[in-house]
Amino acid sequence: LRGLRAAGSSSSRSRNATQQRLPGAVIIGVRKGGTRALLEMLNLHPDVEVAKAEVHYFNVEEHFRRGLAWYRAQMPFTLPGQLTVEKTPGYFASPHVPVRVWEMNPAVRLLLIVRDPAERLVSDYTQVLHNRVTRHKPYQPLEELLLRQGHIDPAYKALQRSLYHQHLARWLDVFPREQVHVVDGEALIRHPFPELRRAERFLDLPPRIAPSNFYFNTTKGFYCLLSAGGHDKCLDESKGRPHAPLSSQAFRKLCGYFREPNRLFFEMVGRSFSWC
Numbered sequence: 001l002r003g004l005r006a007a008g009s010s011s012s013r014s015r016n017a018t019q020q021r022l023p024g025a026v027i028i029g030v031r032k033g034g035t036r037a038l039l040e041m042l043n044l045h046p047d048v049e050v051a052k053a054e055v056h057y058f059n060v061e062e063h064f065r066r067g068l069a070w071y072r073a074q075m076p077f078t079l080p081g082q083l084t085v086e087k088t089p090g091y092f093a094s095p096h097v098p099v100r101v102w103e104m105n106p107a108v109r110l111l112l113i114v115r116d117p118a119e120r121l122v123s124d125y126t127q128v129l130h131n132r133v134t135r136h137k138p139y140q141p142l143e144e145l146l147l148r149q150g151h152i153d154p155a156y157k158a159l160q161r162s163l164y165h166q167h168l169a170r171w172l173d174v175f176p177r178e179q180v181h182v183v184d185g186e187a188l189i190r191h192p193f194p195e196l197r198r199a200e201r202f203l204d205l206p207p208r209i210a211p212s213n214f215y216f217n218t219t220k221g222f223y224c225l226l227s228a229g230g231h232d233k234c235l236d237e238s239k240g241r242p243h244a245p246l247s248s249q250a251f252r253k254l255c256g257y258f259r260e261p262n263r264l265f266f267e268m269v270g271r272s273f274s275w276c
């Protein structure tokens with residue numbers, strides 16, 4: 001397909017059959033959960049084509065106002081039977097998004113990749129910090145944002161994004177539980193293949209992704225991807241950055257804070273994770 005899609009292709013198959021189609025599956029979050037890795041890994045499947053850039057259609061008003069024709073125009077070209085997938089981690093915690101996604105296609109499949117919410121928060125802060133430092137903007141240390149008079153400040157945005165049960169509850173008000181597949185982000189880092197096999201099953205795809213599509217890159221410290229065409233791909237340096245420092249005392253407080261929200265999330269998804 002990639003060849004067929006090349007500009008100026010005269011193949012009748014290309015002209016007649018490839019089209020931009022709305023996604024049949026969306027990776028809705030969580031931010032810093034491993035959404036890029038999951039998207040790139042699904043793209044190894046011959047029946048999957050992905051939107052390379054985050055689209056932010058349902059969560060950014062300016063985009064949403066442009067309508068579904070605009071959204072479709074952001075999608076890759078696919079042959080009939082191929083599955084289009086997009087990922088925008090900002091969808092998960094945006095209040096209006098679940099209904100908007102349902103209105104696009106009530107049968108769409110949703111993928112949610114989660115990781116330890118305390119680690120996710122630190123990763124989230126680290127990304128914001130990196131952006132501010134790069135733009136020569138002032139920044140506050142994580143502990144200043146996270147703690148108020150020694151207690152966790154519930155108003156901190158990155159903390160709220162880690163309250164998975166609250167956000168998922170809004171999705172489950174709209175979509176049946178079976179339509180949401182939860183991917184374990186830590187497991188995807190350690191052993192990507194089994195997580196991908198489960199995702200293929202959820203998406204009703206024939207099993208085509210193989211262990212040989214992954215190799216551990218010792219320099220990067222992560223698995224990288226090998227596609228059938230022999231392309232070798234690691235995620236860029238924005239993934240797997242060293243995390244900003246946080247005292248072990250503050251981290252413990254954070255873990256304590258998430259205990260109950262995590263329990264509620266586990267109940268909601270019917271499985272538990274070994275988070276702090």
Ligand SMILES: Nc1ncnc2c1ncn2[C@@H]1O[C@H](COP(=O)(O)OS(=O)(=O)O)[C@@H](OP(=O)(O)O)[C@H]1O
Nearest residue numbers: 031032033034035036037123222223235239240241
């Ligand atoms: N194979 C592989 N290679 C590199 N990185 C990997 C991989 N699998 C998962 N991850 C983890 O993905 C984390 C970034 O998550 P996202 O892609 O969801 O981030 S973002 O929200 O789109 O910015 C990123 O989090 P940090 O380590 O905190 O940077 C990675 O740990």
